[in-house]
Amino acid sequence: MGMIRDLFLQGVQMFLVLAVAPLLLGFTRRAKAWLLRRKGPPLLQPYRDLLRLMRKEVVLAENASWLFRSAPYMIFAATWVAAALVPTFATGLQFSWTADLIVITALLGSARFFLALAGMDVGTSFGGIGSSREMMFASLAEPAMIMIVFTVALVAGTTQLSQVADFVFAHASLRVSLALALVALIIVALAENTRIPVDNPATHLELTMVHEAMVLEYSGRHLAVIELAAALKLSLYISLIASIFAPWGLAQGDAAPGAYVTAVVAYIGKLAVGGFLLVLFETSIAKMRVFRVPEFLGAAFMLGFLGTLLLFVSRTF
């Protein structure tokens, strides 16, 4: 019985992230339009877009290889697994022992690897530009991410997200290193989700695209799957930040069913707050030049490194 319950809860988490991700995207678009004093698309528009794309026929370039066709599913699978592992509404789920920060970083890294390959596969110049830029950002964002992982792991004594969340919840206090890691993680999240200071998700100008340039050749269900993966990635990063730095409202190990319901509500509330803060930041800042991005991500690396350094020098930070 206990086994079935555990599996059920894990299943709920997997499908919850999948169901909520487009809604979060719709919410951010709506809120952004609202901040610009426009009306904005309805909240459910991303779902409609996905359905529409699903029904459309796939148009493939003549020289597209099997890689181009299989990459969307690889990207989606890796991103979905990563998103399902991050504690969203409960800690100590069935597969939480695999929910390791390094595993999640690696899953996202492999998703990006396939996306970059797919961008270069057809051989158009925009795809190539997009891939090379994405790889440049990745080579800067990943060291920063690893430094953040080190900082969190040194504070909590583990890299397993579920235990990290429990630790922060139990020993909640102001830590300089954790504050530095939070700022660094926000910068990395902005870069990884191709949000505004790094890349504009709503751009129509090919020369400024990064993520969009790589998926320019995709259509139909392939595009739908890639868009869904991008939405999942956004909700993944917000859940990651929430589970490490604001683990309040998470249901612990074996809570009553009612506690899980409130935890889910709390999770959706956190996503909404995170999405709104993101939009607020995006509307108050301009996109930076591509050559300025290394400095931006370098700052994230520096903060992560500083956090680790402080922890090594003195245990009280």
Next chain:
Amino acid sequence: MDRFVLDFAHTLAGFMVLVSFMLLYQDRMFSLLNVFALQALVLAASVAWQAHVQDAPHLYVTALIALVLKAIIIPIVLHRVVVRLGIHRNIETVGGIGLTMLFGMGLVALSMVVMLRATAAADPLAREDLAFALSVVLLGLLMMVTRRNAVSQIIGFMSLENGLILAATGAKGMPLVVEISVAFSVLVALIVIGVFLFRIRERFDSVDVHALDESRGERQ
């Protein structure tokens, strides 16, 4: 001592270091001034917290001085100077920000190692604040070394002085007289430097300090 008291003091001091890095990162004059005002604000908060913790009311005066003088008056004055000099649209192109940041990290590491070894027996509240304060001082020095624009060098000098105040309040028993005289000497320095800025501009049509090298015949 209460755990939270320590943590909060450290967080504020750590935030000072963070703002110092933000100063190094900025390359536009107005955002530089805004970040400097932010640093003074954090300094005021940190000093006020120390006053509360150490139960030393005279430190509130220090906090007030930091707030009024450094978070309000000096940024506004420098703001005007920048506008009058007409350099508010300039972007500083000093060799890579990344490299400067790396140097900065090295300096923070250095100050941590030096301070925590040297003051092993001291009060934990003062000890780690001192390490942060030394980092702020060194980062201010780094800023003065790496910038070419005279106004950003002033900012570096002022942020160095912020670090000194942070160090002084961490250690118990600094007399108020010293505090006030330091604060006013900074104000005097501002006035003197302000006058100098205009003199330099008059003479060389620029506040880029490399123009001085040329006049001394160091560069052809």
